[in-house]
Amino acid sequence: MNDLNSTQWMSKQSNQQWFRKIASYLLLTFIAFLFIAPILFMIVGSLKPDELVLSQASTLKAFIPQQTSLQNYRDVFERVKFERFFFNSLFINSTIVLLGLIVNSLAGYAFARLRWRGRSLLLLIVIALMILPFEAIAVPLFFQFTFLGLRNTYTAQIVPFIANAFSIYLFYTFFADLPKELEEAARVDGASPFQTFVEIIVPVSKPVFATVAILTFLSEWRSFLWALMITIDEKVRPLPLAIATFQTLPPIQWGDIMSFGVMMVAPILVVFLLFQKWFVKGVASTGTKG
Amino acid sequence: MIEQKTRKLNDDTRVAISMAAPALTGLFLFVVLPFALALVLSFTNLRLGSPLPIQFWGFEQYRRIWLDPSFRQALLNNALFALVVVPIQTTLALGLALLLNRPLKGMAVFRTLFFMPVVFPMALVSVIWTIIYAPGADGMMNAFxxxxxxxxxxxxxxxxxxxxxxxxxxxxxxxxxxGFQMVIVLAGLQSIPISLYEAARVDGSDRWNQFRYITLPQLRNTLIFVVLVTTILSFRLFDSVRIMTNGGPGDATTTVMNEAIKAAFDQQKMAKGSAITVTFFLIVLVITLLQRLLVQEERTIE
Structure with missing residues (x-):
């Protein structure tokens, strides 16, 4: 280094930085390719004739559209009631998200801002329930709903998932951090806590509602285990179970399966790309709040 | 004055309970009650459609599942899964987060791409990867x-x-x-005060030392959380097993949840399924407590 004069040293330095930058981008692009390769394979495959999907899977052509057509998509609609599964998933999930937002935000508010007997104990119980994964109650819940004669219904797929300990906790922490002065004026004017909540708190709490809505939707859109146990036929079958059964339905055609997959994930992918900021915030909040 | 205050408190109690009631009722009916039911059922011999009367069996179900080679293999598989996936996934998440946490153009695009698989339902992922894992030279994974x-x-x-x-x-x-873990680590990285790095640079510490003595210690709680969540996820493994291998070949990929569903749903053995469920919960509980303990101890040592 001593032999170099300062300008040479500077240009060497910036060259090094430039190389580093290029190397970073190359590395990132390579990793990104590994990440999206399965997704690209699915999308491109869904547009190809089945023979091509099969024969090109071992080459880079698997990621290049050829002889594109929507035939596979037409096949899916001819072979199964895709629209029915789609409606089922959309209906079940939207209802859970909507009712969940109402019910859990109300509870979160009561815990965060109201003084009442039993508050601390119940809050402690809610927090403790957060560590109980759904898998730990799937079997007895299945027994409960079978006993009630509610197998193969929307009710069984919606009602158990409305109240959610983690959602209550997210609402609770958000409301607890709001400034106290917010409601004081309203309370002095004689507004009920419920009125105060609807008119003052909800309008300033959009971020937490968005976070909870997204996390709920994301986890329910993928629910497979419960659907497997509780549904019997196609009438109330949601998408994740439907694609698993479609996969085994002869004749097995990769192109059709891929079309099914694209149509199944498209809505959530669009929502993700539009509201990406909220997705990332929501996920990050599970780390800082959990 | 005092009277007024008590009245207001009472009013709050009534309103608060009515506001919290729907959620708390839901949690009671669909979380607390089923879990209590699992505990009770696990001490019986209940099997749906069985002509035998329901009996109190004590710890017999637990003894049986413990002696069941499939269940033992399932426990081993879950543990192996955690042992391999947790370190790899955490390291990868940290590596990707570090790569993305730099003032370069286009990082948001890469973040989006790395996060994209997270929004894919596991059932769909399993179906697509079954095709990727196709046997023979024509299969994509084999070719890769x-x-x-x-x-x-x-x-x-x-x-x-x-x-x-x-x-x-x-x-x-x-x-x-x-991608999920990466986003959490990224949030952790971005909450580290920049002043720490500036001070280190003034002191002449290099990038490795900054990573070793600032980044890692500051990320400790985030990383502990990521490890905890990934470990628990490893024990919840079910969807891909059911769809791709059904626990096979033999018991090579069976998991605790797969055994629970096999018992309760495929064979209608509610009591056995409940006993596995309770065992599963105890595992999750132990992992959670262990992790909490680790955090506490490190804090007291400091």
């Missing part, structure tokens, strides 16, 4: 491995090979999950 090993890789039937089936499931879990 052949390319990476410069032609040395011989085509294998991943999902029907006892040695490869579990690693195959591990790989797609990492692919699907790492």
């Amino acid at each position: 491995l052949k390319f990476m090993t410069l032609g040395f890789w011989q085509p294998r039937d991943f999902l029907h090979d006892p040695a490869l089936a579990l690693p195959a499931l591990m790989l797609l879990s990492i692919w699907q999950g790492v």
Whole structure:
């Protein structure tokens, strides 16, 4: 280094930085390719004739559209009631998200801002329930709903998932951090806590509602285990179970399966790309709040 | 004055309870009650459709599942899964987060791409990866491995090979999950005060030392959380097992949840399924407590 004069040293330095930058981008692009390769394979495959999907899977052509057509998509609609599964998933999930937002935000508010007997104990119980994964109650819940004669219904797929300990906790922490002065004026004017909540708190709490809505939707859109146990036929079958059964339905055609997959994930992918900021915030909040 | 205050408190109690009631009722009916039911059922011999009367069996179900070779294999598989996936996924998430946490153009695009698999339902991921794992030289994974090993890789039937089936499931879990952990680590990285790095630079410390003595210690709680969540996810493993291998070949990929569903749903053995469920919960509880303990101890040592 001593032999170099300062300008040479500077240009060497910036060259090094430039190389580093290029190397970073190359590395990132390579990793990104590994990440999206399965997704690209699915999308491109869904547009190809089945023979091509099969024969090109071992080459880079698997990621290049050829002889594109929507035939596979037409096949899916001819072979199964895709629209029915789609409606089922959309209906079940939207209802859970909507009712969940109402019910859990109300509870979160009561815990965060109201003084009442039993508050601390119940809050402690809610927090403790957060560590109980759904898998730990799937079997007895299945027994409960079978006993009630509610197998193969929307009710069984919606009602158990409305109240959610983690959602209550997210609402609770958000409301607890709001400034106290917010409601004081309203309370002095004689507004009920419920009125105060609807008119003052909800309008300033959009971020937490968005976070909870997204996390709920994301986890329910993928629910497979419960659907497997509780549904019997196609009438109330949601998408994740439907694609698993479609996969085994002869004749097995990769192109059709891929079309099914694209149509199944498209809505959530669009929502993700539009509201990406909220997705990332929501996920990050599970780390800082959990 | 005092009277007024008590009245207001009472009013709050009534309103608060009516506001919290729907959620608390839901949690009671669909979380607390079923869990209590699992405990009770696990001490019986209940089997749906069985002509035998329901009996109190004590710890018999627990003794039986403990002696059941499939259940033991399931526990072992879950543990193996955690042992491999947790370190790899955490390291990858940290590496990707570090790569993205730099003032370069286009990082948001890469973040989006790495996160994308997270929004894919596991059922769909399993179906697509079944195709990727297709046996024979025409399969995508076989072709990829052949390319990476410069032609040395011989085509294998991943999902029907006892040695490869579990690693195959591990790989797609990492692919699907790492973006989620990456976003959490990224948030952790961005909450580290920049002044710490500036001070270190003034003191002449290099990048490695900054990573070793600032980044890692500051990220400790985030990383502990990521490890905890990934470990618990490893024990919840079910969807991909059910769809891709059904626990096979043999018991090579069976998991605790797969055994629970096999018992309760496929064979209608509610009591056995409940006993496995309770065991599963105890495992999750132990992992959670262990992790909490670790955090506490490190804090007191400081």
